[in-house]
Amino acid sequence: MNSVAASVVVVGAGLGGLRTAESLRAAGFEGAITVVGDEPSMPYSRPPLSKEALSAGVQVAELEFRRKPSVADVNWQFGSPVISSDLAARTLTLADGTQLAFDGLVIASGIRPRRLPIPGPEAGRYVLRTSHDAIGLRNYLAPGRSAVIMGAGFIGCEVAATARGLGCEVHVVAIDEQPMIRPLGAELGRGLRERHEHHGVDFHLGRTVQEFLGGDHITSVLLDDGTELPASVVVEAVGSVCNVEWLEGNGLDLTDGVLVDQGMVVDFEVPIVAVGDVARHPNSLFGNIPRRIEHWNMPTETGRRAGVSLAALLRGEQPDQGPFSAMPAFWSDQYHHKIQSFGMPGIATSSQLVEGSADEACIFEYSDDTGLVGIVGVDRTAELAPYRKQLLER
Amino acid sequence: MVTITVDMDKCQHYGQCCFEADDVFALNDDGQLEYVKEVDGSRRADVESAADVCPMQAITVE
Numbered sequence A: 001m002n003s004v005a006a007s008v009v010v011v012g013a014g015l016g017g018l019r020t021a022e023s024l025r026a027a028g029f030e031g032a033i034t035v036v037g038d039e040p041s042m043p044y045s046r047p048p049l050s051k052e053a054l055s056a057g058v059q060v061a062e063l064e065f066r067r068k069p070s071v072a073d074v075n076w077q078f079g080s081p082v083i084s085s086d087l088a089a090r091t092l093t094l095a096d097g098t099q100l101a102f103d104g105l106v107i108a109s110g111i112r113p114r115r116l117p118i119p120g121p122e123a124g125r126y127v128l129r130t131s132h133d134a135i136g137l138r139n140y141l142a143p144g145r146s147a148v149i150m151g152a153g154f155i156g157c158e159v160a161a162t163a164r165g166l167g168c169e170v171h172v173v174a175i176d177e178q179p180m181i182r183p184l185g186a187e188l189g190r191g192l193r194e195r196h197e198h199h200g201v202d203f204h205l206g207r208t209v210q211e212f213l214g215g216d217h218i219t220s221v222l223l224d225d226g227t228e229l230p231a232s233v234v235v236e237a238v239g240s241v242c243n244v245e246w247l248e249g250n251g252l253d254l255t256d257g258v259l260v261d262q263g264m265v266v267d268f269e270v271p272i273v274a275v276g277d278v279a280r281h282p283n284s285l286f287g288n289i290p291r292r293i294e295h296w297n298m299p300t301e302t303g304r305r306a307g308v309s310l311a312a313l314l315r316g317e318q319p320d321q322g323p324f325s326a327m328p329a330f331w332s333d334q335y336h337h338k339i340q341s342f343g344m345p346g347i348a349t350s351s352q353l354v355e356g357s358a359d360e361a362c363i364f365e366y367s368d369d370t371g372l373v374g375i376v377g378v379d380r381t382a383e384l385a386p387y388r389k390q391l392l393e394r
Numbered sequence B: 001m002v003t004i005t006v007d008m009d010k011c012q013h014y015g016q017c018c019f020e021a022d023d024v025f026a027l028n029d030d031g032q033l034e035y036v037k038e039v040d041g042s043r044r045a046d047v048e049s050a051a052d053v054c055p056m057q058a059i060t061v062e
């Protein structure tokens, strides 16, 4: 194949899609690049949507990522999602009927929040993934209003903190015994719960939502133990679903996102890579077991690698078979407490406090039978560097 | 030389940049970001990576 004539389509105009396009250019790919995004905006930073931007008001233009000059000639197509694909024939179909042909494909369609089938009014139910979601939700967050957050993961807890900061009454309902227990363990989860309680958040742990009550609009939430919580707004932050429906029918492994190898390449007869939240990739630091990692630096790290791989494939060459060994990094911000995580504390079987105490600034180590797998600091980000190094050397 | 500017109104002191170029960006004992304003041209790739990972897009590299 002639690389000058080759064209690439990127599905998903998020961070992963942008970084892959930049990496393709950096790797010498000179063909046309089209990025298809169902949101109406250039790639922007999502983390502020549950934090400062939710608090101060969302200005999407201010959240836009700066784009490298090398992608100035990329063709951006917004507003109509890809709804189906025939990968062997190298064609995509958009919701508006447009057909797009490609030589190489980048799967960067990310994830969306899971919604539970709970009976009751729809109005007043929110999820949080896009700037649109955040703008809608923001309208409800005012002093004296009651917000019920479903789910006590990072996004649920960040929204709880932001909503308290805006003067709302906040209830968090979750089936787990402590907030953020899966990634952080019970001991640190408890410490963080106490910080939230200190700021006035009411937790309903071990509980589920049975029904939303109200006329046209939600006015309260009924829990499985009969408790009724007043609710001006409900935020569902109960996990995610991969945006892969458009890939069905092609024989790909889509059991949890898109399975790729260490070069982010999909095992298929046509050059295809996947990046970011939707890619299930091996990491040599963690036993090369393919996993999806919804962490901040992963769209950038996987995108860099995928661009190089795809450029090679389009030149008719074998992509680099070297291991993928990027250190997953995640942070969170709740009431000015800064949580920083490295590695994969979520796969650990035990955790141990190594500095401070769970109620104050602290550092926890996370291990499994292979040794240290993760490290988390609360208000100790600056002191994590040596631990991160230890993880890199594992 | 490469010139680095961090918009301190935007910066939330998350420290993500520090892990890309720890000799250029660092959080001090109070958790506030401190950085070197000019580095050698050979460091451009590292400081651009730091600008890439900043969730607030607060870092400009010229």
Ligand SMILES: Cc1cc2nc3c(=O)[nH]c(=O)nc-3n(C[C@H](O)[C@H](O)[C@H](O)COP(=O)(O)OP(=O)(O)OC[C@H]3O[C@@H](n4cnc5c(N)ncnc54)[C@H](O)[C@@H]3O)c2cc1C
Pocket: A011, A012, A013, A014, A015, A016, A017, A036, A037, A038, A039, A045, A046, A047, A048, A049, A050, A080, A081, A082, A083, A108, A109, A110, A111, A128, A129, A130, A155, A243, A246, A275, A276, A277, A278, A294, A295, A296, A297, A299, A329, A330, A331, A332, A333
């Ligand atoms: C509210 C919020 C707060 C967060 N906070 C943090 C944090 O504090 N720390 C942290 O480390 N990480 C955080 N994250 C996670 C981080 O933002 C994600 O890991 C990152 O955005 C993933 O990038 P991506 O490019 O893989 O996916 P996305 O940014 O989701 O991009 C995918 C894009 O593809 C589009 N798309 C999907 N299907 C189609 C289709 N069929 N056709 C066309 N387009 C399609 C989507 O609409 C979307 O625009 C947060 C995420 C959210 C939502």
Ligand code: SF4
Pocket: B006, B010, B011, B012, B013, B014, B015, B016, B017, B018, B025, B033, B053, B054, B055, B056, B057, B058, B059
């Ligand atoms: S990554 Fe950005 S927000 Fe974070 S400390 Fe660096 S400049 Fe500030």
